[in-house]
Amino acid sequence: MSIIVANGTAEVESNLKNILEDVSKVSIEEKNIFKIGISGGSALKYFTNAVLAMRKDFSKWKIFFCDERVVPEDSEDSTYGTVKRGLLMKNIFKDEQFIKIKPDLNASEAAKEYIQQMEQYFKKGAVPEFDVLLLGMGPDGHICSLFPGHKLLDETSVWVAPIEDSPKPPPCRITLTLPVVNNARNCIFVATGEDKADIAKKVLIDKDEQLPAARVQPNSGNLYWIVEKAVTKYFD
Ligand SMILES: O=C(O)[C@H](O)[C@@H](O)[C@H](O)[C@H](O)COP(=O)(O)O
DSSP states (O other), X not given: OEEEEESSHHHHHHHHHHHHHHHHHHHHHHHSOEEEEEOSTHHHHHHHHHHHTTOSOOTTEEEEESEEESSOTTSTXXXXXXXXXXXXXXXXXXXXXXXXXXXXXXXXHHHHHHHHHHTTTSOTTSOOOOSEEEEOOOTTSOBTTBOTTXXXXXXXXXXXXEESOOSSSSSOEEEXXXXXXXXXXXXXXXXXXXXXXXXXXXXXXSOOTTSGGGGOOOSSSEEEEEEEGGGGTTXX
């Protein structure tokens, strides 16, 4: 695990940019495609700024969602909608580069349909191997839409699961499951702000596996934590 301590959010973004440039280059050289899963919240903002600073050819990128809220695309809660209102409109990506949910379905149908879309990009019968999963961590230690104490944390039978009782609104979502998260070639967390200091200590120092973020332990991939200095306040 690499913990990268950044002085401020601009340094968070530049570290993220550097890692994404390196790993996307390797993936495209090896396989002619780069498959990344992105999260909502502040991670999405840092992703957007890192991408805007790159000024490169993104045509080989395919962008998936680590989780998504089952809401219409024009809702402020839609992660894809937020991307669409930002990066797409700046003509950085084409709409077809995004693998997105069908928001008219219910959560259960949307999760199944998302798996079918993923099957076009990952080997059938094997756990999908993302090149990068970009993860945020909630103040309760959640990742994707996998919340502490929720039964979905133990879900191993599907790549993508529905959730209809998310403790954080909106309640209906789909989420990658932990076996998929841990099979990624690179998991990159971004965590900023002093309000993440307490939970970051529990996850990174105490390694409390009740917390979803502490259960991100890639099988053979790399794990990066890009954290602002304030997040490491209780590390000593
Ligand atoms: O679907 C969601 O509710 C968010 O995407 C959520 O999972 C987010 O990633 C974390 O809460 C961290 O968000 P912040 O970094 O903004 O605190």
